[in-house]
């Protein structure tokens with residue numbers, strides 16, 4: 001079960017549904033509080049840190065101008081400058097994520113990738129822009145998958161809304177699992193995570209007992225690295241990288 005307060009989740013889902021038919025609303029969704037109270041937009045102080053990390057990857061920097069086009073749609077808040085680029089912290093966050101995924105798993109060309117809790121499809125945007133040959137599967141509520149597909153279609157990027165194959169090369173999930181009770185986390189684990197070759201999780205599961213239980217469960221199936229969030233925030237967030 002999704003454990004977000006009922007009013008917040010209802011406002012979010014109703015807003016997402018409205019955006020599927022109301023293009024004026026959709027064109028400004030990133031700035032709407034019903035939306036960004038669920039799908040956070042990152043803070044301006046984070047931008048220089050993400051950018052410093054991104055600059056370590058020359059292959060990503062070669063595509064930087066295409067990657068920051070993520071900001072041209074959706075009424076992006078918090079736009080600011082890094083070097084000569086005008087870009088939002090949220091876009092920089094997702095570019096940084098793709099750098100980190102490439103650092104751990106290598107080139108993403110032709111990989112089968114699934115993502116749980118896709119938001120508006122920002123990580124999918126980054127992965128597909130870096131490596132158009134990836135086969136990318138969205139896992140989310142039906143209306144959210146439709147919403148992210150509508151967003152990505154603006155950029156002529158194609159993703160799959162069908163169920164992912166039993167085994168993918170990389171399973172991704174960012175700021176999502178902690179929002180579910182243990183029963184649902186275990187169901188997601190068995191269905192989507194356990195059979196993946198590689199796993200990249202940005203975790204905000206902070207309860208120490210639940211965190212250790214989850215890590216123990218993953219330890220049976222993967223070699224794990226538990227890494228600090230970058231840049232460190234006031235939350236004890238962490239990254240789990242799992243390899244078979």
Ligand SMILES: C[S@@+](CC[C@H](N)C(=O)[O-])C[C@H]1O[C@@H](n2cnc3c(N)ncnc32)[C@H](O)[C@@H]1O
Pocket residue numbers: 002038039040116117118119120139140141144173174175176179
């Ligand atoms: C906090 S947002 C994170 C979005 C994105 N990963 C990010 O980091 O910006 C949580 C995501 O979980 C999704 N979600 C909610 N219920 C879900 C469910 N039953 N199955 C899959 N995803 C769900 C929401 O629609 C949303 O995309």
